[in-house]
Amino acid sequence: xxxxxxxxxxxxxxxxxxxxxxxxxxxxxxxxxxxxxxxxxxxxxxxxxxxxxxxxxxxxxxxxxxxxxxxxxxxxxxxxxxxxxxxxxxxxxxxxxxxxxxxxxxxxxxxxxxxxxxxxxxxxxxxxxxxxxxxxxxxxxxxxxxxxxxxxxxxxxxxxxxxxxxxxxxxxxxxxxxxxxxxxxxxxx
Amino acid sequence: xxxxxxxxxxxxxxxxxxxxxxxxxxxxxxxxxxxxxxxxxxxxxxxxxxxxxxxxxxxxxxxxxxxxxxxxxxxxxxxxxxxxxxxxxxxxxxxxx
Numbered sequence: 001x002x003x004x005x006x007x008x009x010x011x012x013x014x015x016x017x018x019x020x021x022x023x024x025x026x027x028x029x030x031x032x033x034x035x036x037x038x039x040x041x042x043x044x045x046x047x048x049x050x051x052x053x054x055x056x057x058x059x060x061x062x063x064x065x066x067x068x069x070x071x072x073x074x075x076x077x078x079x080x081x082x083x084x085x086x087x088x089x090x091x092x093x094x095x096x097x098x099x100x101x102x103x104x105x106x107x108x109x110x111x112x113x114x115x116x117x118x119x120x121x122x123x124x125x126x127x128x129x130x131x132x133x134x135x136x137x138x139x140x141x142x143x144x145x146x147x148x149x150x151x152x153x154x155x156x157x158x159x160x161x162x163x164x165x166x167x168x169x170x171x172x173x174x175x176x177x178x179x180x181x182x183x184x185x186x187x188x189x
Numbered sequence: 190x191x192x193x194x195x196x197x198x199x200x201x202x203x204x205x206x207x208x209x210x211x212x213x214x215x216x217x218x219x220x221x222x223x224x225x226x227x228x229x230x231x232x233x234x235x236x237x238x239x240x241x242x243x244x245x246x247x248x249x250x251x252x253x254x255x256x257x258x259x260x261x262x263x264x265x266x267x268x269x270x271x272x273x274x275x276x277x278x279x280x281x282x283x284x285x286x
Binding site: 001008019025026089 | 192193195200205207208210211215216217218221226227261263276279
């Protein structure tokens, strides 16, 4: 079977165009990461000047996460599904349960421990990043692990090194990275 | 050097394989999604999928979702390997000239 250079190029262009049709399908979940990043950046940033209570960010993030997950699942089903009986299908049915249990415990700790606002924000950030890192390990997604570790480290540095600017610090180093990573992945070809 | 695959090279089947390869492993897409994405009729898409299934490049699963019949299509390991080899062969043509 022989092809000219033009025919080969046309076939590769066809592949590229067909592949691009799957991007909205596979990347829709990134919008929830983007929204959480925007919520964190604005809420933590405003908390630096006492404009907004930082607890707003935790409550809103839970709400945004739940609503986005629900809408995403409704939109995606039944266009794409994991192969029944596969490892991916197993993991994707267990991960939401893991998140629900983790966030339920977080809410319980939040009411039981009566922590100062900065510690509460750190607890919230680390709980979400724990979920991110665990997801990265289970799904073998290195970027999740890198983002989870980096945000945890940067937030911890801000908490201990510059407590007076902690809110601004986490707005920049916890909120903005989520926006950056989600935009990068959404625009990647 | 990778070789072109005659079954995959047909334009509609090439695009079907490109979509199925892009949705990652252990994932299935619906017949209706493929039909909409490729702009093919039911009969045309069905015929191409049958050809790919015969070659062992895709698996077709018919099931019910919310009491409605649904057909899912998934690329096989052999299909993925053949598609990647075909794509590599196309790139080689561009690189060699």
